[in-house]
Amino acid sequence: GENSSTQQTVSPAAAEKESYNLRLAHTWPTKFPIFGDAIHNMATMASKMSDGRINITIDSKNKHKAPLGIFDMVKSGQYDMGHSASYYWKGKVSNTLFFTTMPFGMTAPEQYAWRYYGGGQELAEKVYAPHNLITFPGGNTGNQMGGWFQKEINTIEDLQGLKMRIPGFAGEVLAKVGAKPTNIPAGELYTALERGTIDALEWVGPSLDLRMGFHKIAPYYYTGWHEPATELQFLINKEKWASFPADIQEILRVAMRTAAYDMYAQSQHESAKNWASIKTEYPNIQVKSFPTAVLQAMKSANDTLIAERSAADPLAKEIIDSQAAYLSTARAWTKISDQSYFQTVEALK
Amino acid sequence: MIGLLMFVTALLLLLFGFPVAFTFGGVALLFGVLSEGVEIFAFMPFRIQSIMENSTLMAIPLFIFMGIMLQKTNLAEQLLESMAKLFGKVSGGLAISTILVGTLLAASTGVVGASVVAMGVISLPVMLKYKYNRPLSCGVICASGTLGQIIPPSIILIILGDVMGLPVGDLFRAAVIPGLVLVGLYIGYVLLYSHFVEDSAPAIPFDDDEQSRRGQQYLQAMKAIIPPLVLIIVVLGSIFSGIATPTESSAVGGVGAIVLSILYRKFSLKALLNSAEETVKITAMVFAILVGATAFSMAFTYTGGDRVVESYLLQLPGEKWGFLIFSMLFILLLGFFIDFVEIAFIVVPILLPIAEVLGIPLLWYAILIAMNLQTSFLTPPFGFSLFYLKGVAPPEIKTTDIYRGVTPFILIQISVLASILTFPNFYGLS
Amino acid sequence: MNLLTKIDRITAAIGKLSAILLLLLLLNVFYDVIMRYLFNDVSIGMQELEWHLYATLFLLGISYTLSQNGHVRVDVIYNQLSPRRQAMIDIGGTLLLLIPFALLISWYGVGFVADSYQLGEGSGDPGGLPYRWVIKAMIPLSFLLLILSSIGFMLRAWQRMESDR
Numbered sequence A: 001g002e003n004s005s006t007q008q009t010v011s012p013a014a015a016e017k018e019s020y021n022l023r024l025a026h027t028w029p030t031k032f033p034i035f036g037d038a039i040h041n042m043a044t045m046a047s048k049m050s051d052g053r054i055n056i057t058i059d060s061k062n063k064h065k066a067p068l069g070i071f072d073m074v075k076s077g078q079y080d081m082g083h084s085a086s087y088y089w090k091g092k093v094s095n096t097l098f099f100t101t102m103p104f105g106m107t108a109p110e111q112y113a114w115r116y117y118g119g120g121q122e123l124a125e126k127v128y129a130p131h132n133l134i135t136f137p138g139g140n141t142g143n144q145m146g147g148w149f150q151k152e153i154n155t156i157e158d159l160q161g162l163k164m165r166i167p168g169f170a171g172e173v174l175a176k177v178g179a180k181p182t183n184i185p186a187g188e189l190y191t192a193l194e195r196g197t198i199d200a201l202e203w204v205g206p207s208l209d210l211r212m213g214f215h216k217i218a219p220y221y222y223t224g225w226h227e228p229a230t231e232l233q234f235l236i237n238k239e240k241w242a243s244f245p246a247d248i249q250e251i252l253r254v255a256m257r258t259a260a261y262d263m264y265a266q267s268q269h270e271s272a273k274n275w276a277s278i279k280t281e282y283p284n285i286q287v288k289s290f291p292t293a294v295l296q297a298m299k300s301a302n303d304t305l306i307a308e309r310s311a312a313d314p315l316a317k318e319i320i321d322s323q324a325a326y327l328s329t330a331r332a333w334t335k336i337s338d339q340s341y342f343q344t345v346e347a348l349k
Numbered sequence B: 001m002i003g004l005l006m007f008v009t010a011l012l013l014l015l016f017g018f019p020v021a022f023t024f025g026g027v028a029l030l031f032g033v034l035s036e037g038v039e040i041f042a043f044m045p046f047r048i049q050s051i052m053e054n055s056t057l058m059a060i061p062l063f064i065f066m067g068i069m070l071q072k073t074n075l076a077e078q079l080l081e082s083m084a085k086l087f088g089k090v091s092g093g094l095a096i097s098t099i100l101v102g103t104l105l106a107a108s109t110g111v112v113g114a115s116v117v118a119m120g121v122i123s124l125p126v127m128l129k130y131k132y133n134r135p136l137s138c139g140v141i142c143a144s145g146t147l148g149q150i151i152p153p154s155i156i157l158i159i160l161g162d163v164m165g166l167p168v169g170d171l172f173r174a175a176v177i178p179g180l181v182l183v184g185l186y187i188g189y190v191l192l193y194s195h196f197v198e199d200s201a202p203a204i205p206f207d208d209d210e211q212s213r214r215g216q217q218y219l220q221a222m223k224a225i226i227p228p229l230v231l232i233i234v235v236l237g238s239i240f241s242g243i244a245t246p247t248e249s250s251a252v253g254g255v256g257a258i259v260l261s262i263l264y265r266k267f268s269l270k271a272l273l274n275s276a277e278e279t280v281k282i283t284a285m286v287f288a289i290l291v292g293a294t295a296f297s298m299a300f301t302y303t304g305g306d307r308v309v310e311s312y313l314l315q316l317p318g319e320k321w322g323f324l325i326f327s328m329l330f331i332l333l334l335g336f337f338i339d340f341v342e343i344a345f346i347v348v349p350i351l352l353p354i355a356e357v358l359g360i361p362l363l364w365y366a367i368l369i370a371m372n373l374q375t376s377f378l379t380p381p382f383g384f385s386l387f388y389l390k391g392v393a394p395p396e397i398k399t400t401d402i403y404r405g406v407t408p409f410i411l412i413q414i415s416v417l418a419s420i421l422t423f424p425n426f427y428g429l430s
Numbered sequence C: 001m002n003l004l005t006k007i008d009r010i011t012a013a014i015g016k017l018s019a020i021l022l023l024l025l026l027l028n029v030f031y032d033v034i035m036r037y038l039f040n041d042v043s044i045g046m047q048e049l050e051w052h053l054y055a056t057l058f059l060l061g062i063s064y065t066l067s068q069n070g071h072v073r074v075d076v077i078y079n080q081l082s083p084r085r086q087a088m089i090d091i092g093g094t095l096l097l098l099i100p101f102a103l104l105i106s107w108y109g110v111g112f113v114a115d116s117y118q119l120g121e122g123s124g125d126p127g128g129l130p131y132r133w134v135i136k137a138m139i140p141l142s143f144l145l146l147i148l149s150s151i152g153f154m155l156r157a158w159q160r161m162e163s164d165r
């Protein structure tokens, strides 16, 4: 189970070596699919690669009761490591916003390229270092869906006064175009959407939305715009990290990176599988995309909000400029490679 | 091992009679600090914050306020008395009315603290006034107040849906019949008990010498019943029509109770402030227990208690019926000591994969667990409903009255649990 | 004016304040329901204010409730004891269980608030409330007030002990 450690059988040689016992707290419930798997993969790999010297104990939110306290608990050293999502800390440190995903931003391959080769990781370290934290990518969900709607969105007027559960920055964007982001506790979401207390909500994507049963109460499922490449994060207490010898650091680094990539693959797999089953089991769900005019309004609201952040904070400007520059270069290649490929192959049908 | 020692210590210390909340907190401190060091308490602000941000629990103060307003204005008393009069010479009418009102409240909140306390405030004084047997009164209130947990909306079902990956709506639908069966059996029990045990629940008939004016008396009764009943229906209606979430509906109820008190000319600013102060007193009693209990469960899990529970669970029998029966017994036993949220979080994720492998229908299993956890609110020594009722009861009500009173209701719950286990068809759960 | 009277005045004031917070909470939630349903208007700030009010009232209320002897007890044995014994349990429990517990929460609560203050933490949601440290400060504040109230609780027990001599 989740509470048990990942201790492996230790060889006699390793028993004499120093062992590294790390405690990790994450934001998700016990045995949470996909997200939880990424954490376990990382811990198991780290243990095996270190011949049992690294031993990571994993505590879910059910144990520590502070799903949104990971930042503080790892910062203060109550836990050595954490697994969460960077944009959750936007109320504490505003520039953490940029390291999960951005509306109208990069896709997962583009974002990974930026993170590892385009200066993204250095910027992430710049944001987190003053808080005694190091962050690494923690697994990608891929493109997320735009949410469940009780009514069709045809014009920007349809968004006026639309009561939608959509937290964080995407909520700011929607608010700017006239929607009404609404707080509803997770446990009351289903009832609220069913009875019209709210008109729409955004959850995660096919894999987790079906568990909530939203498909039974809302007819329209909109495609995504606001979270094209949601990247989770590993957090490590910086002092703790500095106390590790180089080999232990490297093992952890490789384990985290591999687990993150692996979660991206697993997300792709699970989403595709779930999508196939949605299409056959629930043929009545109407999948829609927002009309161009609506998306244009949201995009310009997004750009205004981004520009405001850029003007207010030099580090924000640095990150925003870096992402914008990288996106335009990377997207040109995505278009000529992947997009052209899709088009030519689709044309064959 | 430390976990077991913690329970024994808490049990012994509780018997001394120091407030429950701080006894839990002190025991948590003792074991947590001895075993993990003083830093373990650095987790407490986070845990308290998660209670503070849990806006579903906001229903507790608001619901209690509605209950106190209805009691202070005598509207609750008139409602229950008049309902009881409609039972004529049949004994137990007041208790049955309490169960019926409790059922309505249960349909508008999923938070047990809210409904037990509200029911305690509303109906305990009335039952005592009519010389009802004390254990019976306490049992009826605890049991019907706890109904909120199985009759949707319900926090247990929401948490189970989350932990087991089941749509909350399906769970809500599946819980309706088991909840109503419980209501039926409670009423049946009260009828039998008050019939066979003399003077345990005296009838409140209309005055006999006024036979001729019976019709007018019915009219009078309806006059007393309708306004508070309308209030409860407005609360329910606001949820069903989507005007308010279940939590918000408790504020609609609170405002409604103020309006009623104005209509009945029982409103004054001083009375309002008094009711609010009394609400704060009871609310803080409930939340102090929640804070103490979260400290206790923190010490329990961080000293390895969760792993002990896990290792026991993994030894459960490996075939369907053995697993079902033993896992139910295990949860029931655990429910004597641990809070239902902890059970749902620690135990269910371990049982779930086993149940899946054995091909046990998950919806059915979830309802079984929910019914089982509902019982844990009533089981001594740590059943929260018992504490809550004690907290609002007059001093002449002893803890032992409450323990004795809930016992038959616990047995009823266990038999309903057993019947869901054996006749899932009847409940539409196969 | 003796210490007990002073403490009683403070706890009574806390009770009044919490009662007012409760009425404000009632209005706050009712207002939000009306605005959303009738005027289709939602304010995240007003929604967050709900839990700010509710959390403050229950946290502060804990010390008021102690002053009113309103925290629930298991009285199976307690009720059989002499007033003197009961008072001894109240004093012993306060010193050994309540005060250490409240002190530790206050101690770690202060650090918790300081972190939030240094970060200038606010809500992450659009239109949410700023200054998260203010609501977080209710944790150490309420437990320090609980310690104050528990001193009054012990003084009262002491009086009962003296009169039962």
Ligand code: NA
Residues within 6 Å of the ligand: B105, B106, B107, B108, B109, B110, B111, B147, B148, B149, B150, B151, B152, B153, B154
């Ligand atoms: Na309910």
Ligand code: NA
Residues within 6 Å of the ligand: B335, B336, B337, B338, B375, B376, B377, B378, B379, B380, B381, B382, B383, B384
């Ligand atoms: Na119990």
